[in-house]
Amino acid sequence: MSALTTELKRGLDAPICLTWELTYACNLACIHCLSSSGRRDPRELTTDEAKLLVDELRRMQVFYVNIGGGEPTIRRDFFEIVDYCVDGGVGVKFSTNGAFIDAAMARRLASTDYLDVQISLDGIDAATNDAVRGDGSYAIARRAMDHLADAGFGPFKISLVVTRQNVDQLDGFKRLADSYGAQLRVTRLRPSGRGADSWHELHPTNEQQRQIYRWLLAHGEEVLTGDSFFHLNALGEPLPGLNLCGAGRVVCLIDPIGDVYACPFVIHDEFLAGNVREAGGFGRIWRESELFLSLREPEAAGACASCGSYDACQGGCMAAKFFTGLPLDGPDPECVGGDGELALAGVSPGSAPRPAADHSKPVRPSPVTFVRR
Amino acid sequence: MPSAQAESTQLQSVALGDRALELAPRVAVRPEPFGALAYHYGTRRLVFLKDRQLVCVVEALASHPSLGATFDACAVDARRRPAFERAIAGLIESEMIRERADD
Amino acid sequence: MQEQETLENESREGDEQAELVEELLIEEISIDGMCGVY
Numbered sequence: 175m176s177a178l179t180t181e182l183k184r185g186l187d188a189p190i191c192l193t194w195e196l197t198y199a200c201n202l203a204c205i206h207c208l209s210s211s212g213r214r215d216p217r218e219l220t221t222d223e224a225k226l227l228v229d230e231l232r233r234m235q236v237f238y239v240n241i242g243g244g245e246p247t248i249r250r251d252f253f254e255i256v257d258y259c260v261d262g263g264v265g266v267k268f269s270t271n272g273a274f275i276d277a278a279m280a281r282r283l284a285s286t287d288y289l290d291v292q293i294s295l296d297g298i299d300a301a302t303n304d305a306v307r308g309d310g311s312y313a314i315a316r317r318a319m320d321h322l323a324d325a326g327f328g329p330f331k332i333s334l335v336v337t338r339q340n341v342d343q344l345d346g347f348k349r350l351a352d353s354y355g356a357q358l359r360v361t362r363l364r365p366s367g368r369g370a371d372s373w374h375e376l377h378p379t380n381e382q383q384r385q386i387y388r389w390l391l392a393h394g395e396e397v398l399t400g401d402s403f404f405h406l407n408a409l410g411e412p413l414p415g416l417n418l419c420g421a422g423r424v425v426c427l428i429d430p431i432g433d434v435y436a437c438p439f440v441i442h443d444e445f446l447a448g449n450v451r452e453a454g455g456f457g458r459i460w461r462e463s464e465l466f467l468s469l470r471e472p473e474a475a476g477a478c479a480s481c482g483s484y485d486a487c488q489g490g491c492m493a494a495k496f497f498t499g500l501p502l503d504g505p506d507p508e509c510v511g512g513d514g515e516l517a518l519a520g521v522s523p524g525s526a527p528r529p530a531a532d533h534s535k536p537v538r539p540s541p542v543t544f545v546r547r
Numbered sequence: 548m549p550s551a552q553a554e555s556t557q558l559q560s561v562a563l564g565d566r567a568l569e570l571a572p573r574v575a576v577r578p579e580p581f582g583a584l585a586y587h588y589g590t591r592r593l594v595f596l597k598d599r600q601l602v603c604v605v606e607a608l609a610s611h612p613s614l615g616a617t618f619d620a621c622a623v624d625a626r627r628r629p630a631f632e633r634a635i636a637g638l639i640e641s642e643m644i645r646e647r648a649d650d
Numbered sequence: 651m652q653e654q655e656t657l658e659n660e661s662r663e664g665d666e667q668a669e670l671v672e673e674l675l676i677e678e679i680s681i682d683g684m685c686g687v688y
Contacts, residue, residue, distance in 0.1 A: 178597075178679065181579075181580075181581045181595075184580075187577075187578075187580070188577070190586075190593065235575060235577045237575065237577075237584075237586040237588075237593075263575070265588055288588055414680075415680065416679060593678065593679050593680070594676050594678045595676065595677045595678070595679055596675065596676055597675050597676065597677065598675045601675050601676075630674075631675065633675075634674060634675040637674065637676050638676060641676075
């Protein structure tokens, strides 16, 4: 473990960046949505509260925010908030399904300083993608990409969540990204939000995990992974990246109602550090909350202590363990050694923690049946 | 502004210690317990500065006529200066630091 | 992308003029290589 990762695990004086979900409202209903989004929460931060938060992030010298949701562009004050960030020296990267990126918006985005755009896509064809993200969502995403390209936006990102159904499409995704001069982001599915219900059907098989590992070894320098595959390092040579969990140490999540969580994949009371509306705001939570201070303590290997791979995989992902009902000081459910699968067999059905709140829209009869609870 | 390649050529012909340097315009340096984080808003690159005395040097560069003078001002021990020069050269290559035009 | 040069620490031999050979004092890190963000 290098000196750098040791320092980062101890926690920084301020996040390097953080994820900021602007709204739980969304025009889509992806079956694996980590924030269970759909309906706006009436307690959403107001425009003024959002700007006060940005002021604080500036004071703390947070370098940039990763804005998401739900669908952040649904908020009427989306550009007002974005411009306020950028004008104040806080960079903005935002994640979107692209539904509202028409030609005019694409031009506006192209003319905004320090703004990165990431379009979500989970399949290289409508059949694969729409099975997860809903009818028409593939076409929506491609249209947004075309508008960005036409507007001369420059390199945007295409971000996919790897599933059992799209693992064989990694080369295709790379070609798609290359065709736009875009950067590909390959991320791990966690059993978070609505993902808790679909994880067992969607998550890659053991053999597919090896396929992912080999692909990332071959292409990892050209793609971004959000460093979400470090649990695969137990398979051999470490993948490019920092290979550490930054939750509560380097990054965190601020949700639409101002709740601060360790990361976007653990929206649950267990990982709730506080709310920015409290006295002391975000800064106090980052520096002094019990949760974040405890995450910055050296972690215990626990049940993994005797495994030779622990240094490489570090026990995997907190969120993956938590929402599958596994203890945090034990193997990841997708442990490449198979220890996670063994442990899962001991979890009684229905006993795994449920996500904090469900912002999903009510289910209505539709031609396409989603896998939902 | 000289390109990185032109700068490295210049580095070969004139000692780094004699160059007048400064932080590149879109770089933010944020102190941390271990040293500092330097972030370039243009390139999106992030560099970890591992030594607090190095941070002092980086932040003082623009106020001194040369890197050597900055070392003096920050009381950098002569035996550490080669390592500091390697770090500064690395920061020039990462486009975090550049030569000052106003000499 | 990480760039890292690690030089071995040499033991000082009591020579005041000797250069201290240190690890590179900077390290570039890829923040996109950081788990926990979109």
